[in-house]
Amino acid sequence: MTLEEAQKRKEIIGDTIIDKDIEYRVTIIPERGKDFEDFINSYLDVSDKLELAKGCSVNQEFNLCGLWTDGINILKTKVQ
Numbered sequence: 269m270t271l272e273e274a275q276k277r278k279e280i281i282g283d284t285i286i287d288k289d290i291e292y293r294v295t296i297i298p299e300r301g302k303d304f305e306d307f308i309n310s311y312l313d314v315s316d317k318l319e320l321a322k323g324c325s326v327n328q329e330f331n332l333c334g335l336w337t338d339g340i341n342i343l344k345t346k347v348q
Contacts, residue, residue: 269330270330271322274332278296285347290345292333292335294332294333294334295332296321297321297335298321299331300326300327300329310324332347
């Protein structure tokens with residue numbers, strides 16, 4: 269989906285979701301697997317996650333997912 273579509277969908281879903289008693293932050297991520305890997309590699313070091321996603325996405329296509337971190341580990345879950 270485009271960035272605009274992802275932003276509209278995130279507005280509907282909200283900022284957080286709960287899955288298996290873990291609160292995840294709904295995050296716009298790059299669609300391509302390699303781009304997502306680049307995104308995750310910089311995730312903890314960058315405060316503006318949307319700009320990071322835009323910079324990592326080669327094809328400018330995006331998805332939504334739930335991300336949780338304890339400052340070291342990062343968990344990902346699907347967003348319906």
